[in-house]
Amino acid sequence: MKIQTTRFGEVEVDGNRVIKFPKGLLGFPQYQDYVLIESANPENPGEQSNFWWLQSVDLPELAFVVTDPTLFVSTYKVPIHAEQMLGLGLSAIEDAQVFVIVNKREHVLTGNLQGPLVVNVGSRRGEQLVLSDRRFTTRVPLVELRPAVAKSAAPVRQAVPA
Amino acid sequence: MLVLSRQRDETIMIGDQVEITVVDIRGDKVRLGINAPRTIQVHRKEVYEAIQRENAESAHIQIDDLTGADRHVRHKQRPA
Numbered sequence: 001m002k003i004q005t006t007r008f009g010e011v012e013v014d015g016n017r018v019i020k021f022p023k024g025l026l027g028f029p030q031y032q033d034y035v036l037i038e039s040a041n042p043e044n045p046g047e048q049s050n051f052w053w054l055q056s057v058d059l060p061e062l063a064f065v066v067t068d069p070t071l072f073v074s075t076y077k078v079p080i081h082a083e084q085m086l087g088l089g090l091s092a093i094e095d096a097q098v099f100v101i102v103n104k105r106e107h108v109l110t111g112n113l114q115g116p117l118v119v120n121v122g123s124r125r126g127e128q129l130v131l132s133d134r135r136f137t138t139r140v141p142l143v144e145l146r147p148a149v150a151k152s153a154a155p156v157r158q159a160v161p162a
Numbered sequence: 163m164l165v166l167s168r169q170r171d172e173t174i175m176i177g178d179q180v181e182i183t184v185v186d187i188r189g190d191k192v193r194l195g196i197n198a199p200r201t202i203q204v205h206r207k208e209v210y211e212a213i214q215r216e217n218a219e220s221a222h223i224q225i226d227d228l229t230g231a232d233r234h235v236r237h238k239q240r241p242a
Contacts, residue, residue, distance in 0.1 A: 007225055028221075040225075043230045050235045051228055065223050071235065076211035083200040103220040104227040112220065115213035130213060136178045138216040143234045 004060040006051070008037065018057060019119055021126045025064075025101075026115060033057040034126075039065070044132045051102065054117075066099035069111055072142040078116050078129060088127055095122045102142065109143040 001015045013035045021032050039051040052069055056062035069076045078098050080090075090096055097119045100111040113136035119126035166174060179199050186193040196204050203238040 027215050027217045039228055043233050049232050064220050081200045101220045112216045138212050143231055145230050
Protein backbone atom coordinates (compact mmCIF):
# COMPACT_ATOMS: atom_id res chain seq x y z
CA MET A 1 0.00 0.00 0.00
CA LYS A 2 1.07 3.57 -0.62
CA ILE A 3 0.89 6.18 2.11
CA GLN A 4 1.40 9.92 1.85
CA THR A 5 3.81 11.63 4.20
CA THR A 6 4.98 15.22 4.41
CA ARG A 7 8.52 14.21 5.43
CA PHE A 8 9.21 11.29 3.09
CA GLY A 9 6.79 11.92 0.25
CA GLU A 10 4.86 8.91 -0.98
CA VAL A 11 6.01 5.73 0.75
CA GLU A 12 5.27 2.17 -0.28
CA VAL A 13 4.66 -0.01 2.78
CA ASP A 14 3.59 -3.58 3.33
CA GLY A 15 0.04 -3.51 4.70
CA ASN A 16 0.97 -6.35 7.06
CA ARG A 17 3.51 -4.11 8.74
CA VAL A 18 0.91 -1.62 9.99
CA ILE A 19 0.90 -1.25 13.77
CA LYS A 20 -2.49 -0.52 15.25
CA PHE A 21 -2.88 1.52 18.43
CA PRO A 22 -6.57 0.94 19.16
CA LYS A 23 -6.60 3.88 21.60
CA GLY A 24 -4.31 6.00 19.47
CA LEU A 25 -1.50 7.85 21.22
CA LEU A 26 -2.36 10.21 24.07
CA GLY A 27 -3.76 13.37 22.53
CA PHE A 28 -4.16 11.67 19.14
CA PRO A 29 -6.96 9.16 19.70
CA GLN A 30 -8.27 9.43 16.16
CA TYR A 31 -5.07 8.17 14.52
CA GLN A 32 -4.59 4.49 15.21
CA ASP A 33 -2.59 3.09 12.30
CA TYR A 34 1.16 3.64 11.99
CA VAL A 35 4.14 2.19 10.19
CA LEU A 36 7.77 2.17 11.27
CA ILE A 37 10.21 3.76 8.85
CA GLU A 38 13.89 3.39 9.65
CA SER A 39 15.67 6.68 10.04
CA ALA A 40 18.40 7.32 7.52
CA ASN A 41 21.90 6.88 8.90
CA PRO A 42 23.91 8.91 6.39
CA GLU A 43 27.21 8.62 8.27
CA ASN A 44 27.08 4.83 8.20
CA PRO A 45 24.76 3.90 5.35
CA GLY A 46 25.25 0.16 5.90
CA GLU A 47 24.52 0.34 9.59
CA GLN A 48 21.09 0.22 11.16
CA SER A 49 19.91 3.45 12.71
CA ASN A 50 18.94 3.61 16.36
CA PHE A 51 15.94 5.75 15.46
CA TRP A 52 12.73 5.02 13.66
CA TRP A 53 9.87 7.13 12.44
CA LEU A 54 6.43 6.10 13.61
CA GLN A 55 4.47 7.48 10.71
CA SER A 56 0.69 7.80 10.71
CA VAL A 57 -0.92 5.97 7.81
CA ASP A 58 -3.81 8.42 7.71
CA LEU A 59 -2.33 11.84 8.43
CA PRO A 60 0.70 12.72 6.27
CA GLU A 61 2.17 15.25 8.72
CA LEU A 62 1.77 13.08 11.82
CA ALA A 63 4.98 11.25 12.65
CA PHE A 64 7.05 10.65 15.75
CA VAL A 65 10.64 9.58 16.22
CA VAL A 66 10.95 6.49 18.39
CA THR A 67 13.85 4.54 19.80
CA ASP A 68 14.67 1.63 22.08
CA PRO A 69 15.04 3.29 25.49
CA THR A 70 17.31 0.59 26.89
CA LEU A 71 20.04 1.76 24.49
CA PHE A 72 20.29 4.87 26.64
CA VAL A 73 18.92 3.99 30.07
CA SER A 74 19.93 0.47 30.98
CA THR A 75 17.86 0.45 34.17
CA TYR A 76 14.65 1.29 32.34
CA LYS A 77 11.87 -1.25 32.71
CA VAL A 78 8.19 -0.99 31.92
CA PRO A 79 5.94 -2.82 34.35
CA ILE A 80 3.10 -4.54 32.52
CA HIS A 81 0.19 -6.02 34.45
CA ALA A 82 -1.34 -9.30 33.38
CA GLU A 83 -4.48 -7.38 32.44
CA GLN A 84 -2.51 -5.04 30.18
CA MET A 85 -0.83 -8.01 28.50
CA LEU A 86 -4.27 -9.42 27.88
CA GLY A 87 -5.38 -6.14 26.35
CA LEU A 88 -2.42 -6.22 23.96
CA GLY A 89 -2.99 -9.91 23.23
CA LEU A 90 0.43 -10.69 24.69
CA SER A 91 0.90 -14.27 25.77
CA ALA A 92 4.64 -13.94 26.37
CA ILE A 93 6.54 -10.88 27.52
CA GLU A 94 9.16 -11.62 24.82
CA ASP A 95 6.59 -10.57 22.20
CA ALA A 96 6.54 -7.04 23.60
CA GLN A 97 8.76 -4.37 22.12
CA VAL A 98 9.09 -1.11 24.02
CA PHE A 99 9.71 2.18 22.25
CA VAL A 100 9.83 5.71 23.56
CA ILE A 101 8.99 8.86 21.64
CA VAL A 102 11.94 11.15 21.01
CA ASN A 103 11.90 14.92 20.95
CA LYS A 104 14.60 17.50 20.40
CA ARG A 105 15.27 20.42 22.70
CA GLU A 106 18.15 22.71 21.85
CA HIS A 107 20.95 20.23 21.15
CA VAL A 108 19.57 17.36 23.18
CA LEU A 109 17.39 14.48 22.11
CA THR A 110 15.04 13.56 24.92
CA GLY A 111 12.88 10.49 25.41
CA ASN A 112 9.43 10.26 26.90
CA LEU A 113 10.13 7.45 29.34
CA GLN A 114 6.99 8.14 31.31
CA GLY A 115 4.73 7.33 28.36
CA PRO A 116 6.35 4.33 26.64
CA LEU A 117 4.83 2.60 23.63
CA VAL A 118 4.44 -1.14 24.06
CA VAL A 119 3.91 -3.08 20.85
CA ASN A 120 2.95 -6.72 20.48
CA VAL A 121 5.29 -7.64 17.64
CA GLY A 122 3.19 -10.67 16.77
CA SER A 123 -0.21 -9.07 16.40
CA ARG A 124 1.24 -5.59 15.72
CA ARG A 125 -0.98 -3.93 18.29
CA GLY A 126 0.31 -1.25 20.52
CA GLU A 127 -0.56 0.99 23.40
CA GLN A 128 0.96 4.03 25.02
CA LEU A 129 1.25 3.36 28.73
CA VAL A 130 1.38 5.89 31.54
CA LEU A 131 3.95 5.01 34.21
CA SER A 132 3.55 6.26 37.74
CA ASP A 133 7.28 5.74 38.42
CA ARG A 134 8.50 9.28 38.95
CA ARG A 135 12.14 8.46 38.19
CA PHE A 136 11.24 8.45 34.52
CA THR A 137 9.91 11.72 33.17
CA THR A 138 8.58 12.77 29.77
CA ARG A 139 11.91 14.48 28.98
CA VAL A 140 14.82 12.22 29.84
CA PRO A 141 17.99 13.38 28.00
CA LEU A 142 19.18 10.61 25.65
CA VAL A 143 21.78 12.11 23.35
CA GLU A 144 23.56 15.40 23.23
CA LEU A 145 24.04 16.59 19.67
CA ARG A 146 26.93 18.94 20.07
CA PRO A 147 26.78 21.92 17.78
CA ALA A 148 29.28 21.72 14.94
CA VAL A 149 32.74 22.89 16.01
CA ALA A 150 35.60 24.18 13.87
CA LYS A 151 37.29 21.30 12.06
CA SER A 152 40.73 22.10 13.45
CA ALA A 153 39.55 21.90 17.03
CA ALA A 154 40.41 18.75 18.91
CA PRO A 155 37.50 17.00 20.60
CA VAL A 156 36.82 18.90 23.78
CA ARG A 157 34.87 17.70 26.73
CA GLN A 158 31.81 19.81 27.25
CA ALA A 159 31.71 21.64 30.54
CA VAL A 160 29.06 20.13 32.76
CA PRO A 161 27.24 22.48 35.11
CA ALA A 162 27.71 21.49 38.72
CA MET B 163 -20.00 18.10 38.05
CA LEU B 164 -21.41 16.08 40.90
CA VAL B 165 -20.06 17.37 44.19
CA LEU B 166 -20.18 15.23 47.32
CA SER B 167 -18.99 15.96 50.85
CA ARG B 168 -17.03 13.19 52.54
CA GLN B 169 -15.27 12.89 55.85
CA ARG B 170 -12.15 10.93 56.63
CA ASP B 171 -12.58 7.17 56.08
CA GLU B 172 -15.73 7.69 54.06
CA THR B 173 -15.95 6.24 50.59
CA ILE B 174 -17.67 6.90 47.31
CA MET B 175 -18.35 4.27 44.71
CA ILE B 176 -18.19 4.73 40.97
CA GLY B 177 -20.08 1.94 39.28
CA ASP B 178 -19.85 -1.24 41.33
CA GLN B 179 -16.11 -1.80 41.01
CA VAL B 180 -14.39 1.47 41.82
CA GLU B 181 -14.08 2.74 45.39
CA ILE B 182 -12.46 5.98 46.42
CA THR B 183 -11.82 6.52 50.11
CA VAL B 184 -10.68 9.67 51.85
CA VAL B 185 -7.73 8.31 53.81
CA ASP B 186 -6.39 11.49 55.33
CA ILE B 187 -6.93 15.23 55.27
CA ARG B 188 -4.16 17.61 56.29
CA GLY B 189 -4.46 21.28 55.51
CA ASP B 190 -5.01 21.57 51.77
CA LYS B 191 -3.85 18.01 51.09
CA VAL B 192 -6.27 15.12 50.77
CA ARG B 193 -5.02 11.54 50.56
CA LEU B 194 -7.24 9.23 48.60
CA GLY B 195 -7.27 5.46 48.51
CA ILE B 196 -8.50 3.92 45.29
CA ASN B 197 -9.73 0.39 44.76
CA ALA B 198 -10.30 -0.43 41.12
CA PRO B 199 -9.84 -3.39 38.80
CA ARG B 200 -6.44 -3.41 37.10
CA THR B 201 -8.14 -2.93 33.74
CA ILE B 202 -9.02 0.59 34.84
CA GLN B 203 -5.92 2.76 34.75
CA VAL B 204 -5.60 5.28 37.54
CA HIS B 205 -3.23 8.20 37.05
CA ARG B 206 -2.57 11.61 38.43
CA LYS B 207 -4.11 13.84 35.82
CA GLU B 208 -1.02 16.02 35.48
CA VAL B 209 1.06 12.99 34.43
CA TYR B 210 -1.46 12.10 31.77
CA GLU B 211 -1.52 15.70 30.56
CA ALA B 212 2.28 15.92 30.52
CA ILE B 213 2.45 12.91 28.21
CA GLN B 214 -0.25 14.37 25.96
CA ARG B 215 1.66 17.63 25.79
CA GLU B 216 4.95 15.86 25.12
CA ASN B 217 3.34 13.83 22.31
CA ALA B 218 1.99 16.99 20.72
CA GLU B 219 5.40 18.69 20.87
CA SER B 220 7.25 15.60 19.67
CA ALA B 221 5.08 15.45 16.55
CA HIS B 222 6.83 18.58 15.28
CA ILE B 223 10.19 16.85 14.90
CA GLN B 224 11.69 16.94 11.43
CA ILE B 225 14.25 14.83 9.60
CA ASP B 226 17.01 17.42 10.11
CA ASP B 227 16.57 17.21 13.87
CA LEU B 228 18.18 13.76 13.80
CA THR B 229 21.29 14.88 11.97
CA GLY B 230 24.29 13.31 13.68
CA ALA B 231 22.13 11.46 16.21
CA ASP B 232 23.37 8.00 15.31
CA ARG B 233 26.98 9.13 15.43
CA HIS B 234 26.49 10.02 19.08
CA VAL B 235 24.77 6.78 19.93
CA ARG B 236 27.20 4.48 18.16
CA HIS B 237 29.79 4.44 20.91
CA LYS B 238 27.19 3.60 23.51
CA GLN B 239 26.97 0.04 24.64
CA ARG B 240 24.25 -1.89 22.88
CA PRO B 241 22.48 -4.30 25.22
CA ALA B 242 23.43 -7.91 24.70
